[in-house]
Amino acid sequence: MSDAPRAPKPALRPLLPADTARLADIFCAAIEILAEEDYSEAQRAAWMGVSDDTESFRKKLAAGLTLVATIAGEPVGFATLKGADAIDMLYVHPDQSRAGVATMLVDALEKLAFARGAKKLTTDASDTAKPFFLGRGYIPRTRNVASVGDEWLANTTMTKDAAIGEPPTRTLQ
Ligand SMILES: CC(C)(COP(=O)(O)OP(=O)(O)OC[C@H]1O[C@@H](n2cnc3c(N)ncnc32)[C@H](O)[C@@H]1OP(=O)(O)O)[C@@H](O)C(=O)NCCC(=O)NCCS
Numbered sequence: 001m002s003d004a005p006r007a008p009k010p011a012l013r014p015l016l017p018a019d020t021a022r023l024a025d026i027f028c029a030a031i032e033i034l035a036e037e038d039y040s041e042a043q044r045a046a047w048m049g050v051s052d053d054t055e056s057f058r059k060k061l062a063a064g065l066t067l068v069a070t071i072a073g074e075p076v077g078f079a080t081l082k083g084a085d086a087i088d089m090l091y092v093h094p095d096q097s098r099a100g101v102a103t104m105l106v107d108a109l110e111k112l113a114f115a116r117g118a119k120k121l122t123t124d125a126s127d128t129a130k131p132f133f134l135g136r137g138y139i140p141r142t143r144n145v146a147s148v149g150d151e152w153l154a155n156t157t158m159t160k161d162a163a164i165g166e167p168p169t170r171t172l173q
Helices: 017-032 043-050 055-062 101-117 130-135
Strands: 011-014 066-069 074-083 088-090 120-126 137-147 149-159
Touching: 011 101, 017 043, 017 055, 017 066, 017 074, 017 088, 043 055, 043 137, 043 149, 055 074, 055 149, 066 101, 074 101, 088 101, 101 120, 130 149
Parallel strands: 088 120
Antiparallel strands: 011 066, 066 074, 074 088, 120 149, 137 149
């Protein structure tokens, strides 16, 4: 048996008023480092600029249903469900990248949205997040360019239909 310490499992909780500054840090670190291969420095700077105005970033987080993933009580990622059926924000701190944090967040938002009756979930996925959403069964629909600050950033609108339910149990005649 290995003596290696097990990575602590993230927990989920709703957004708290005191989270804004830490989530802005996660937002910027995720863009700066994880999106580096997909967007230029100028594009990433414009994207990070969305969190410059703390009050408008706080409002953006609070406008939807924001879930925060924590490890040992510290936020490490967050995701927002906007309205009934749109995943609006999904950001994970680079120190916790590829550790299943986004999976945990989106699992929870999908369950919630579909349980509330959403027929389909939509997201405008960054090029960085596209493989993540493809792996979860989201289908690319349209390619877009969004104006952010002085830059244009490409993304892809992707959708996932609600599960149709379990197939009927076959009964033997
Ligand atoms: C996209 C993002 C949220 C993924 O977060 P994460 O916690 O690392 O994702 P997970 O660990 O849950 O990944 C689950 C699976 O998705 C796929 N995946 C995730 N990131 C990927 C990447 N950069 N490239 C290829 N596949 C990726 C993999 O199949 C991964 O499973 P694996 O690690 O066992 O191979 C994170 O990279 C991020 O914050 N990116 C920068 C900000 C951004 O673009 N946000 C999206 C805005 S729409």
